[in-house]
Amino acid sequence: MKNMKAAVFSYPPHVEVVDVPDPSPERGEVVIQVEATALCGTDLRITRRGHGTIAEGEKRVLGHEVVGRVAALGEGVEGFSEGEAVAIAPNFGCGKCLYCIQGNTHHCPETKAMGITYDGGFARFMRVPERAVRQGNIFPLWDGAEYTALSFVEAFACVVHGFLPLQVKTEDRVLIYGAGPIGMMFAELAQLRGAREVWVADLSRDRLETASSRGAGIIPVKETPVNEVISGADVVVVAAPAPRAQQEALEIASVYGRVNFFGGLPPQVKEVPLHSNVIHYKELMVTGTTKSNNYHFRLALDFLRHGQIDLSYLASHVLPLEKIEEGLALMESQKSLKVVLKPNTD
Ligand SMILES: [Zn+2]
Ligand SMILES: [Zn+2]
Incomplete structure (x- = not known):
């Protein structure tokens, strides 16, 4: 097992770039090589004040606005190929409750989110849990898709x-x-x-x-x-x-x-x-309204895919992972629009 760089949140609320083990996919999981992860107001709030779903003593890789490429497929996963460009919708649910059946996984009593309750995209690689893979949270991108602007498709879905x-x-x-x-x-x-x-x-x-x-x-x-x-x-x-x-x-x-x-x-x-x-x-x-589900994510992606909406001008800062704190400070001072981290470029 190799190590990779990740920005890890822990209490008292702060974030630190450290080496952590490279994730390898378990059965049904997919590992993504992260190309771009946008910072969101939620990331700023968590790193400054913490979050109810992250307990004292726990560590978490934040980052829920993620695009990348499929790096490894767990046993039994079909329909993706290594190297394929994808965007990740972060929210998934139990799959069985009334909200989940409606498609509103973000209101599931057991709702989970990559980058909040599971490790997310402020790292070189990110694991997509089996349930999220099954619920369709990995969205294939298209030829020529531009990672930086697509990293905020999750915000756009909201x-x-x-x-x-x-x-x-x-x-x-x-x-x-x-x-x-x-x-x-x-x-x-x-x-x-x-x-x-x-x-x-x-x-x-x-x-x-x-x-x-x-x-x-x-x-x-x-x-x-x-x-x-x-x-x-x-x-x-x-x-x-x-x-x-x-x-x-x-x-x-x-x-x-x-x-x-x-x-x-x-x-x-x-x-x-x-x-x-x-x-x-x-x-x-x-x-x-709060958060988004996979339906909103798909609509948002399609607006961008068809060139109906151009959001690329919103990427005011693109930074390497190591500069995450600088990115958070930029958000705090409102001197930025979207700050995007590129964990695989130094
Ligand atoms: Zn967000
Ligand atoms: Zn549910």
Whole structure:
């Protein structure tokens, strides 16, 4: 057995690049040579505050936005060939409960995720558990697929999940709070759907500049209150951890407006007062969405496969695995969009 480099999380919450044994596949498993793993807000939160599913004393290789190549097949695995380019959907379930039968493995009471409850992609190689292989979590890519941009297909799958219930139509005015990678993915989908107006609100001038270069209207919320620019949005997405934005979303939504609270709030925010009469009298539909399942992942991948959406501009930093802490700091300072690690290039 050889060793490989991996960024390992442990308590007190921190991450360290160390040598760990190379994974070899057990029966039914597949080992992936990781080409690119994107950092996600969840990785940042875990490395700073820990995670309920990772016990004190446990170690975990994080990283759940993974693309790579099939390196080794366990006994009994069919349908993949060594060297084949693949993207990995991280969430899988028991396969038997009502949520799993619906395809909503992310709500299975026994839900698991590579990069959170199992070792993930901040390493040269990653093992895909047998159950995930069976549930179809390994998605073949196509000739010429670009690893860097595809590494954030998982984040995009979560956005597709949030986008579907909003039923965006061509005559809609869409407002998105947050011009980070998630907000931009919503803006791209709204534009693809042909929404009449797409607005992005944020504090950061740099981020708004990117949004503007992608054809979105921009609202610098530090200087300009949102309701001075737009009154009445048919669709409002809150992709920012801001209680005030959640409150404002209901005020700014038009009659029959559809609202998605996509971003979770920090744990110190216990309650947000919302005017429920506004929901009542304007007949709003207010939703939240979290994570994604294999259906969302497949839809997201197909948007990229067919060139309907280009997310490559979101890759603001590409770093070797050893610089993971630098990548996390970049996320913290909001000086990045997507940070991508390439564990097999030094
Ligand atoms: Zn994520
Ligand atoms: Zn289940």
